[in-house]
Amino acid sequence: MTDHETLARLMADADVRQYDCYQCGKCSGGCPMADAMDLKPRGVMRCAQIGSLGRILNSNTIWLCTGCGACADRCPHDVNVPALIEEARYEAARRGLGRHDSEVLNKAFVANIKAFGRNHEMLLAGLYNVLALKPIQDMASVPHMLKKNLIGIKPNRIGATREIAELIERAEKWDDPMVATGRSQTPEVKK
Amino acid sequence: MSKVGVFVCHCGTNIASALDVFKVAEAARALPGVAHAAEYKYMCSEPGQQLILDAINEHGLKRVVIASCSPRMHETTFRKMLKKSKINEYLLEIANIREQDAWVHADFEKATEKAIDLVRMAVAKALKDEPLKAQTIPITKRALVIGGGIAGIQAALDIADAGHEAVLLEREPSIGGHMAMLDKTFPTLDCSACISTPKMVDVGAHPNITLLTSAEVDAVKGYIGNFTVTIRKKANYVNHDICTGCGACEQKCPVKTDSAFNRGLSKRTAIYKLFPQAVPSKPVIDAESCLKLKNGKCGVCEKVCPLGCIDYGDEDRLVEMDFGAIIVATGYRPAKWQRMYDEYGAGRYADVIDGLQFERLVNASGPTEGHIARPSDGKAPKTVAIIKCVGSRDPKKGHAYCSRACCMAAAKHAHQLIDKLPGSRVFVFYIDVRTPGKGYEEFYDQTRKDGAVYVRGRVSRIYKEGDTLVCQGEDTLLGKQVRVHADLVILETAMEPSPGSGALLGLLGCAKDADGWVTEAHPKLRPVETQVGGVFLAGACQGPKDIPDTVAQASASAAKAIGLLNKDEMETSPMIAKIEEDKCSGCGACGPICPYKAIALEKIPARDPGTGKKIERLVARVNAGLCQGCGACTVACRTGAIDLLGFRNNQILEEVDALWL
Structure with a gap:
C-alpha cells in the first residue's frame, strides 16, 4: 500500500x-x-x-x-x-515508529490495570520513571500530591480485577493492534 | 389539415454535435400536417427569426414548432417574434431537444431518434393548439416598501421622485436602520449620520411618501399590481398628530432601561425617541417598561406634556391599503454570538463587544460621546484585539457563508482605534482578508501602514487574566501559538436575516434559502425580483451586504417597481385554468387545492332540470390575476370541468398518442 x-x-x-x-x-x-x-x-x-x-x-x-x-x-x-x-x-x-517513553508508559499502564483493575498513579509514575531512565522526574511534586490526596500509597482495587485482566489478555492475543485494543489505548509497539 | 412549420435549431454545436439536426428536419417534413421544415444554426438570432417569419409568409404556415432549447429559455422570444406575423403567438410549440436531449444523451443515433419523437409530439399538440388572448389587469399606482433602513429609504425616495406614491413601513419608532447606528462608513470614512440623516429627513418631508413607523405587515392578499395589505400600526401611546417632540416627557420619565439603539451600553427612559435625529422626531412609550402601563402608577409624562399628547389607552390599529408593487427591505441583524461561542466567554466578559457596540462607543452621539471607553471600567484600552468571522464561515457554530462587510468593518475599526487612541496596539485576527470593492484594498493597506497588526488565525479562546482578556490563537503563518493580552476585544459578527423576516416572507409567498435570506427570481439575471410577481427585494434581506451594494440594489428594485407602476394595466398569461360552468357541479374540490387562492365558488342563476324553475347553483370561478396556470385544479376536478388553456387534456393526450400510437 x-x-x-x-x-x-x-x-x-x-x-x-x-x-x-x-x-x-x-x-x-x-x-x-x-x-x-x-x-x-x-x-x-x-x-x-x-x-x-x-x-x-x-x-x-x-x-x-x-x-x-x-x-x-x-x-x-x-x-x-x-x-x-x-x-x-x-x-x-x-511501522515500528513508536517512541521509547510512550511505549514504556503504555506497558506500565496495562500492567497496572491488569494488577489492580484500575490505575494506581503512584506505581505508574514510579514504574515509568525507572523504565524510562528518568528517576527523578516530577519527584518534587510528590509531597504536595500526597498531601492533597491526589495520589495514594495504596492502590484502589476493584472487585472484578480477575475479569479485567482476562479481558486484556484476550485482547493481547490479537495480532492487529487496532482490534486488540478496541481503539481505546495505545497498542503494543513491535520491536 | 392545418399547415405546420417545423424549425430545428443547431444551437451552435450544442445540439448539432449531439444529434443529426438535418435528419430531424427531414423526418419532420414527412409528419402529417407539416407543410415546411428547416434547420438553422441559431433560430433565436435575428436572421433565424427572419427565416421563420419568411417561411410563414412563403408557405402560408398556420402553426409553428421550434425544436430548440427549453421553453424557459426562448419561448417568450419566439412568442414576441410571432406577434410580427399573422399567427397567434400561442399557436407555438417548443420541442426541447437541448436540455432534454442533446445535453443528456451520449448516443448520437438514439439522441436523433428521441429528437424526432419530441418533434412528432410537438407537431401533434400544435395541431390542437388554439389561439389565446392575453387579458389585462389594472395596476394600483402605489408601492409599499417594507423596512426603513437605508435600503428602504433609498427605494422609497426613488419611487417617490419618479412621481409615484410610496408607503414606507418601519417596525421601530424611527427609520434609519443600522446605518443610523454607525459612526463612519468605509472606505471614505464619511460620517454615517451626515449622509443618512438628510435622506431620512427627505423621506419625512416628501409629498409622495407616507411614513408608517411602529408598524408591521399583518396580512397580504392579491397579486401583482393589485395587492391589499393589512398594516398593524402598533400602539405607541403618544398622539403624533399633535406632539411637537419637545422632549419634556423624556426628561421627567423615572424609568431606566437598556437602550437597544446603543446596544445595551446605556440606558433610556420608557417614553423615548430611538435616537436624537429620529424621523419622525417624536417619542413613543415602550409598554414593557412603562410603570403606568405595567401597574397603573406614575403617569408623569401625561402631567408634563404641555399639549396632552399622551394616551395610555392607545391600542393597535389595523389599516388596509392597496398597492401595485411591494419592496422587501427587511435587512439583517448581527448574530447572537453569545449563544454560539462559549470559548469567547458567551457574554460573561463585559469587555468583549461586537462591532455594532463599538460603532456606538466610537460615535460622537453614542453613550460615551465618542470616547473609546471599555464597558467594564470606563478606561481607555491600550491593546485591542479584533476578531473576524465570528459566526461567519463557521458552519458548525454559526453560518457557512461569508458576511462580506466584516473585513472592511474590522479595518475601519482598527483605523479608528489607532486614530483616536495614539500609542494603542491593535491586533486583527483573520482567516482571509476579503476586500473586493472600490478603494477597499487600499483602505486595508493603509490600516496596516497605520500600525494595525494582522494575525492570520482564528482565535481559539478568550480568558480573563487579571485586568486583561487573553486572546489565544495560532499565528498560522508562524505556526506558533500567540496570546494577545487585550483590554478590549471586538468581535466582527455575522449578519443574519432580520428576526420576523421569515414570517413576512410567508405572508408574501416569497421563498427563502436555507439561511433565511430572500431568494431572488434568478441569481444573476433577475437579482432584485422575487419569485412572486410584483414583489421586489432590496438590501441585506437578500444576503449580507455593505452600504454601497445595498443602496445600488435599492435603486435597482425601485426601478423595477417604477417600471410596473408606470403602466396603467398589464397583460397576464392567458394560459390559466378555464372552468366549463355547464359541467361544474360546484363541489368545491378545486378551491383548497389551488396554491394561489385563485378559485372561489360563486352562485349563478340556473333552472332546475326537473321543474324548470329558476334557481341558483354554485360554480367555481377562476381569478385570472391570481391563477398561475399550474394545473393542480384540473386533476382535482371530478367532473372534468376544468381545463388548462394551452395544456388542455386533449392536447396533452394528442402528444401521448403521437409518441405511442
Whole structure:
C-alpha cells in the first residue's frame, strides 16, 4: 500500500476529509499541548492535505495529543483532528515508529490495570520513571500530591480485577493492534 | 389539415454535435400536417427569426414548432417574434431537444431518434393548439416598501421622485436602520449620520411618501399590481398628530432601561425617541417598561406634556391599503454570538463587544460621546484585539457563508482605534482578508501602514487574566501559538436575516434559502425580483451586504417597481385554468387545492332540470390575476370541468398518442 493509499485509509477510518479544513488555526490556537508539539494540529491537517503521511507519522504530535477534543469542539468545520491523530498513532506503531517513553508508559499502564483493575498513579509514575531512565522526574511534586490526596500509597482495587485482566489478555492475543485494543489505548509497539 | 412549420435549431454545436439536426428536419417534413421544415444554426438570432417569419409568409404556415432549447429559455422570444406575423403567438410549440436531449444523451443515433419523437409530439399538440388572448389587469399606482433602513429609504425616495406614491413601513419608532447606528462608513470614512440623516429627513418631508413607523405587515392578499395589505400600526401611546417632540416627557420619565439603539451600553427612559435625529422626531412609550402601563402608577409624562399628547389607552390599529408593487427591505441583524461561542466567554466578559457596540462607543452621539471607553471600567484600552468571522464561515457554530462587510468593518475599526487612541496596539485576527470593492484594498493597506497588526488565525479562546482578556490563537503563518493580552476585544459578527423576516416572507409567498435570506427570481439575471410577481427585494434581506451594494440594489428594485407602476394595466398569461360552468357541479374540490387562492365558488342563476324553475347553483370561478396556470385544479376536478388553456387534456393526450400510437 502506498503512503497515499494509507493516508486515504487513515482519513476514512477517522472520518476526516482533507477539504473540510481551511487552515484557520483555531485547533492549534487552543491546543494545550501545542507548545510541545513539533507539528501542531493544523499542521497535521496541512500534511494530510498535501499527502505528507511521513511527516505526521514521524512527528511527536501523535504521541503527545491527549485526545482532549478542544480542537474538534471548536473547529468551524467539525474536523475531528484527534481521531486522525489516533489513526496515525496506530499506523506509526505498525511501522515500528513508536517512541521509547510512550511505549514504556503504555506497558506500565496495562500492567497496572491488569494488577489492580484500575490505575494506581503512584506505581505508574514510579514504574515509568525507572523504565524510562528518568528517576527523578516530577519527584518534587510528590509531597504536595500526597498531601492533597491526589495520589495514594495504596492502590484502589476493584472487585472484578480477575475479569479485567482476562479481558486484556484476550485482547493481547490479537495480532492487529487496532482490534486488540478496541481503539481505546495505545497498542503494543513491535520491536 | 392545418399547415405546420417545423424549425430545428443547431444551437451552435450544442445540439448539432449531439444529434443529426438535418435528419430531424427531414423526418419532420414527412409528419402529417407539416407543410415546411428547416434547420438553422441559431433560430433565436435575428436572421433565424427572419427565416421563420419568411417561411410563414412563403408557405402560408398556420402553426409553428421550434425544436430548440427549453421553453424557459426562448419561448417568450419566439412568442414576441410571432406577434410580427399573422399567427397567434400561442399557436407555438417548443420541442426541447437541448436540455432534454442533446445535453443528456451520449448516443448520437438514439439522441436523433428521441429528437424526432419530441418533434412528432410537438407537431401533434400544435395541431390542437388554439389561439389565446392575453387579458389585462389594472395596476394600483402605489408601492409599499417594507423596512426603513437605508435600503428602504433609498427605494422609497426613488419611487417617490419618479412621481409615484410610496408607503414606507418601519417596525421601530424611527427609520434609519443600522446605518443610523454607525459612526463612519468605509472606505471614505464619511460620517454615517451626515449622509443618512438628510435622506431620512427627505423621506419625512416628501409629498409622495407616507411614513408608517411602529408598524408591521399583518396580512397580504392579491397579486401583482393589485395587492391589499393589512398594516398593524402598533400602539405607541403618544398622539403624533399633535406632539411637537419637545422632549419634556423624556426628561421627567423615572424609568431606566437598556437602550437597544446603543446596544445595551446605556440606558433610556420608557417614553423615548430611538435616537436624537429620529424621523419622525417624536417619542413613543415602550409598554414593557412603562410603570403606568405595567401597574397603573406614575403617569408623569401625561402631567408634563404641555399639549396632552399622551394616551395610555392607545391600542393597535389595523389599516388596509392597496398597492401595485411591494419592496422587501427587511435587512439583517448581527448574530447572537453569545449563544454560539462559549470559548469567547458567551457574554460573561463585559469587555468583549461586537462591532455594532463599538460603532456606538466610537460615535460622537453614542453613550460615551465618542470616547473609546471599555464597558467594564470606563478606561481607555491600550491593546485591542479584533476578531473576524465570528459566526461567519463557521458552519458548525454559526453560518457557512461569508458576511462580506466584516473585513472592511474590522479595518475601519482598527483605523479608528489607532486614530483616536495614539500609542494603542491593535491586533486583527483573520482567516482571509476579503476586500473586493472600490478603494477597499487600499483602505486595508493603509490600516496596516497605520500600525494595525494582522494575525492570520482564528482565535481559539478568550480568558480573563487579571485586568486583561487573553486572546489565544495560532499565528498560522508562524505556526506558533500567540496570546494577545487585550483590554478590549471586538468581535466582527455575522449578519443574519432580520428576526420576523421569515414570517413576512410567508405572508408574501416569497421563498427563502436555507439561511433565511430572500431568494431572488434568478441569481444573476433577475437579482432584485422575487419569485412572486410584483414583489421586489432590496438590501441585506437578500444576503449580507455593505452600504454601497445595498443602496445600488435599492435603486435597482425601485426601478423595477417604477417600471410596473408606470403602466396603467398589464397583460397576464392567458394560459390559466378555464372552468366549463355547464359541467361544474360546484363541489368545491378545486378551491383548497389551488396554491394561489385563485378559485372561489360563486352562485349563478340556473333552472332546475326537473321543474324548470329558476334557481341558483354554485360554480367555481377562476381569478385570472391570481391563477398561475399550474394545473393542480384540473386533476382535482371530478367532473372534468376544468381545463388548462394551452395544456388542455386533449392536447396533452394528442402528444401521448403521437409518441405511442
